[in-house]
Amino acid sequence: MTATAIQTADRPRTFFGEPSALAYLAFTEAWERFSYYGMTALLTLYMTKALLLPGHVEHVAGFAELRGVLRGMFGAATPLAMASQIFGLYTALVYFTPLLGGLIADRWIGRRNAVAAGAVLMSAGHFAMAFDGSFLLALALLILGCGLLKGNIAAQVGQLYPATDDSGRTRGFAIFSTGINSGAVAGPLVCGLLAQIWGWHAGFGAAGVLMLIGLATYLIGYPHLKAASARHAPEPTPEGGGRRRGEARVLLALTAVAAITVFQSIAYYQGANIGLIWIDRQVDPRLLGFTIPTAWYNSVDSLVSILFVPVLFGLWRRQARGGGEPNDLGKIAIGAIICMAGNLVLAAASLGGGGLSPLWPVADLILQGIAFLYYWPTLLALVSRTAPARLKSTLMGAAYLSLFASNTIIGRLGGLYETMTPTAFWLLHAAIAATGAALAMTVGRPLKRILDAAAAGS
Helix, strand or coil, rough: CCCHHHHHHHHEEEECCCEEEEHHHHHHHHHHHHHHHHHHHHHHHHHHHCCCCCHHHHHHHHHHHHHHHHHHHCCCHHHHHHHHHHHHHHHHHHHHHHHHHHHHHHHHHHHHHHHHHHHHHHHHHHHCCCCCCCCCHHHHHHHHHHHHHHHHHHHHHCCCCCCHHHHHHHHHHHHHHHHHHHHHHHHHHHHHHHHHHCHHHHHHHHHHEEEEEEECHHHHHHHHHHHHHHHCEEEEEEEECHHHHHHHHHHHHHHHHHHHHHHHHHHHHHHHHHHHHHHHHHHHCCCCCCCCCHHHHHHHHHHHHHCCCCHHHHHHHHHHCCCCCHHHHHHHHHHHHHHHHHHHHHHHHCCCCCECCCCCHHHHHHHHHHHHHHHHHHHHHHHHHCHHHHHHHHHHHHHHHHHHHHHHHHHHHHHHHHHHCHHHHHHHHHHHHHHHHHHHHHHHHHHHHHHHHHHHHH
16 A cells, blocks of 8 residues: 555545534434424414314314413413414424433433434424324424434534634534524425425425434434544532632623523524514415415525525635634624614515515525524534533533523514514514624623633633
8 A cells, every 4th residue: 555545544534624423413403404494384384374273273182271371371362373372382492402401411311312312202293293183292292302302413513623623613513504504495395395285294294204314314423423422421510619610600601692692583583483474474475377385485594594604604714814703792793783684674575565575585584594604603612612521512402592582582472463563573573683782792702701711721
């Protein structure tokens, strides 16, 4: 064997210049998000146009009890307000359970078993969505499965990089987010079309098949993920009051950053709830003789998030060479401003009444896709870089609590759509995003100092 051949054989395989294990994680997440976003794109439309109407709602096991609980919490609700509340609670719990999934993986079953079990539960949940009667059981299975899978697979991305490789870790999470967005593009397109042709349950059943493909992808790639998947024995609490206080400051700083992103997430994720109702009622679905499935619009911002990854990488590299690349809090603030602009587009479009051009929601969704790239991968990379090693998975799951909070609020705010004008509704969400931007710019500098010190000491 020649010297050149030996060097080639020894050279580690990479995935777009990143560790090869990233490919399996990104593709697993792509299939999982394919199924999740395909189902979610149908959820509010399905409830308002079918499930919650007489003749259907009576067949949903446990719905009378759920309606009583929601009525006690929020008062009597119209079908649209009820659908928004269910959507908000479901998506909120999907982002709460990763905290529990991280604890379970860190302490007991390990990340590989957690991810695999989560994929099985989510597959069962998607298939259960194919029947009216098992609707609430389906949501419960999806919530539990997502809790086991979501934070644990994201934590494995961060572990592929040395603690000092900040730029590599950010690239890794951006590529991982591209997997998320690839699935988020394809899921609404496939499930939305199947639902339009063969009915709602065909779209939900397809999501179950896609989740099984995600499970197979992860298991095939497991030999490359052993180090990242291993269960970690609990580490002793750091000795010394100074060390404990330092960890407490980091935890508080990360909590503050995650709390700031709640404002942007409210304005961003409302598009998957009331945004689709607004499109269904206000936008002309006909284009060149074809009726556009409303669920398809959920693919636009995700497609933009994919296409703009190389654009933003190039922009950030150019800014870094000139010493002007925004720091993590700066990127989060920019994302919130762009999100605000998207909601202003919807507010302006609403002044025109019904029969609107599809270009209006597309313009909003382009802005939302760019906003997502600025803030969400940045938050995940920040947690992975600065969280104490013994709490890495737990805190990665805890990062999703920001989405738990935002989606809980989204469900409640969605009920206001029937009591406000559409313009006022979207102006409200623009103001919420602007609040997040103002907070990031106001407290960003002290938070950055705390987190930079933590990363330097890790």
